[in-house]
Amino acid sequence: MSTNGASNGFQKQELDPNQGGDPNKKTYNKQATGEALKTAQSRSAEHDLKLYGSCFCPFVHRVWISLELKGLDYQYVEVDVYRKPKLLLDINPRGLVPALRHGDWGCYESTVLMEYLEDLQQGRALLPRDPKLRASSRLWSDHINRHIIPAFYRYLQAQEADDQVKFAGELKGHISKAVDAADSEGPFFLGKDMTFVDVQLAPWIVRLEKVLKPYRGWPDPEPGSRWEKWVRAVEGSEAVKKTTSDDQLYLDSYERYAENRPNTSQVREAINSGGGLP
Numbered sequence: 142m143s144t145n146g147a148s149n150g151f152q153k154q155e156l157d158p159n160q161g162g163d164p165n166k167k168t169y170n171k172q173a174t175g176e177a178l179k180t181a182q183s184r185s186a187e188h189d190l191k192l193y194g195s196c197f198c199p200f201v202h203r204v205w206i207s208l209e210l211k212g213l214d215y216q217y218v219e220v221d222v223y224r225k226p227k228l229l230l231d232i233n234p235r236g237l238v239p240a241l242r243h244g245d246w247g248c249y250e251s252t253v254l255m256e257y258l259e260d261l262q263q264g265r266a267l268l269p270r271d272p273k274l275r276a277s278s279r280l281w282s283d284h285i286n287r288h289i290i291p292a293f294y295r296y297l298q299a300q301e302a303d304d305q306v307k308f309a310g311e312l313k314g315h316i317s318k319a320v321d322a323a324d325s326e327g328p329f330f331l332g333k334d335m336t337f338v339d340v341q342l343a344p345w346i347v348r349l350e351k352v353l354k355p356y357r358g359w360p361d362p363e364p365g366s367r368w369e370k371w372v373r374a375v376e377g378s379e380a381v382k383k384t385t386s387d388d389q390l391y392l393d394s395y396e397r398y399a400e401n402r403p404n405t406s407q408v409r410e411a412i413n414s415g416g417g418l419p
């Protein structure tokens with residue numbers, strides 16, 4: 142009998158490498174669900190500007206939210222990022238999503254892609270006009286990439302209870318610094334509108350609730366706090382809602398991280414080896 146999930150003799154179920162040959166292990170979704178699926182379907186027509194993405198990926202989610210917030214026309218193309226289709230490798234030899242194709246040009250890296258969309262000067266600007274506020278937005282985006290996101294994965298991948306306590310504390314500390322730097326009234330980072338820094342963090346705000354809460358008991362924001370105001374505003378954004386799948390997709394797609402399973406991803410390897418993001 143095949144070890145690769147051919148159990149009923151009719152249908153051969155191909156397992157993903159992260160499942161370690163065990164069909165009972167959850168793996169990543171290969172198609173969005175819920176509101177995100179509706180958006181993906183409505184953005185499936187051929188277009189010059191293409192976002193190659195994977196539905197569970199928070200780095201893709203950033204670029205997707207940016208496109209929606211800006212109100213640009215684009216095509217969303219779902220790719221199975223761990224099987225590295227040629228159309229992805231042609232743009233990004235590292236085989237990571239998100240990747241963007243615009244005409245015959247392509248590029249990758251979520252923050253770079255958000256800057257590229259900004260530089261097109263079409264639709265709503267997400268970076269403020271004032272050079273000092275622009276610099277500050279980039280500084281806090283760097284904080285998110287360099288500190289908050291690695292801490293999120295360190296905590297999620299930690300298997301020992303004392304490591305989990307330690308990494309939860311680190312993550313809270315890094316989030317607190319961003320909250321202290323935010324406009325005091327909010328609800329967003331720079332005030333009443335959702336801008337660049339909010340979009341950079343939004344996918345992980347969604348995943349604190351949908352992944353860290355069920356897998357690690359991440360607490361709800363303290364009622365009445367500035368952090369609660371920020372979280373609720375991000376979660377309530379139409380662009381975030383339209384690009385977010387149903388809860389089950391995140392539960393399934395992140396089980397491999399929560400179990401720190403081998404062959405999960407380049408993110409897992411980078412975090413386990415003590416480095417930054419890939």
Ligand SMILES: N[C@@H](CCC(=O)N[C@@H](CS)C(=O)NCC(=O)O)C(=O)O
Pocket residue numbers: 195197198199200222223236237238239249250251252405406407408418419
């Ligand atoms: N620094 C990259 C990180 C992108 C990234 O790690 N994407 C993951 C999916 S969430 C990926 O493509 N993984 C493929 C792999 O591990 O081989 C960015 O900001 O775009």
